[in-house]
Amino acid sequence: MNKLETKLGKLTLLNPVTVASGTFSLDYQDFFNLNSLGAIVTKTITRFPKEGNPPPRMIETRSGLLNSIGLQNPGVEAFMTSVMPQYEHISIPIIVSFSGSTIDEFCETLSLLEKCSEISGYEVNVSCPNVEKEGIAFGTDAKTISVLVSRLSALTDKELIIKLTPNVTDIVEIALAAKESGADSLALINTLLGMSIDWRTGKSHIKKGIAGFSGPAIKPIALQNVYRVASKVDIPILAMGGVCDWKDALEFFYAGASVVAVGTYNFADPLATVNIIEKLGFFFTENDMKLIDIIGKVTF
Numbered sequence: 001m002n003k004l005e006t007k008l009g010k011l012t013l014l015n016p017v018t019v020a021s022g023t024f025s026l027d028y029q030d031f032f033n034l035n036s037l038g039a040i041v042t043k044t045i046t047r048f049p050k051e052g053n054p055p056p057r058m059i060e061t062r063s064g065l066l067n068s069i070g071l072q073n074p075g076v077e078a079f080m081t082s083v084m085p086q087y088e089h090i091s092i093p094i095i096v097s098f099s100g101s102t103i104d105e106f107c108e109t110l111s112l113l114e115k116c117s118e119i120s121g122y123e124v125n126v127s128c129p130n131v132e133k134e135g136i137a138f139g140t141d142a143k144t145i146s147v148l149v150s151r152l153s154a155l156t157d158k159e160l161i162i163k164l165t166p167n168v169t170d171i172v173e174i175a176l177a178a179k180e181s182g183a184d185s186l187a188l189i190n191t192l193l194g195m196s197i198d199w200r201t202g203k204s205h206i207k208k209g210i211a212g213f214s215g216p217a218i219k220p221i222a223l224q225n226v227y228r229v230a231s232k233v234d235i236p237i238l239a240m241g242g243v244c245d246w247k248d249a250l251e252f253f254y255a256g257a258s259v260v261a262v263g264t265y266n267f268a269d270p271l272a273t274v275n276i277i278e279k280l281g282f283f284f285t286e287n288d289m290k291l292i293d294i295i296g297k298v299t300f
């Protein structure tokens with residue numbers, strides 16, 4: 001077993017570094033060999049195409065990035081016919097992120113994706129509004145998560161990862177509901193809620209007002225969420241939230257993550273993931289340790 005090998009539920013990854021949904025595309029192959037990642041997580045798709053939110057929908061603040069992309073995507077059918085074939089040369093696990101506005105819509109999307117044998121697993125984005133429940137995000141209600149995950153897990157044998165939102169009172173309650181209903185693993189955290197206003201004009205920098213906040217500023221918040229979930233819920237965690245370098249990755253492993261994803265920092269340094277993999281390799285070799293020796297081993 002190589003020192004960086006790790007498991008994410010049913011998947012074995014040769015190294016523990018992937019990319020966070022929505023922050024990565026095949027354009028990164030201009031910078032490095034994508035097969036050197038542990039896995040690839042694609043941008044969230046939905047049952048039908050979405051244009052996304054009106055601009056401006058991204059602003060860099062002093063402490064992190066705000067985005068309100070609004071799940072712009074071509075829809076599941078176009079994704080399968082036009083996007084998936086571009087991943088033909090990819091030999092590492094491909095994890096497809098999807099979302100929906102009703103439970104039936106999530107299920108229809110998953111049923112269609114199941115026809116695609118190149119997909120190794122799914123990351124279910126539950127940070128979106130549930131139109132049947134006054135637009136409250138799916139991921140904020142344990143009962144809704146139970147129904148959603150039970151329905152989805154009955155439809156697939158592939159890795160089923162539920163991506164949690166941190167914008168809840170008790171993330172552990174939601175994580176437990178996901179696990180008990182059939183989730184194989186959990187991804188956390190999605191963006192926090194944020195806002196930015198031009199002090200000169202009083203106008204919101206983001207057209208829709210409230211946006212998702214990400215980047216290095218959210219790392220301590222992500223770490224404590226990972227630590228709390230890992231302490232109480234016995235399934236693997238794919239962690240993200242401000243990962244920029246190999247030391248950040250190590251913190252997440254000690255907190256209980258089995259895999260980390262680089263998100264916002266990909267925009268600053270497209271080589272961040274491969275640099276992290278290389279430096280983690282040096283770290284574990286120099287210290288004669290394996291990744292699995294430190295997962296969840298934070299001390300106080």
Ligand SMILES: Cc1cc2nc3c(=O)[nH]c(=O)nc-3n(C[C@H](O)[C@H](O)[C@H](O)COP(=O)(O)O)c2cc1C
Nearest residue numbers: 020021022044067125189190214215241242263264
């Ligand atoms: C521009 C942008 C687009 C994103 N799009 C998605 C998305 O489509 N689906 C999703 O689950 N998360 C999406 N996210 C959230 C990231 O996957 C990640 O959970 C979050 O940004 C925290 O990680 P980071 O601080 O490393 O960026 C997006 C984040 C950014 C910055």
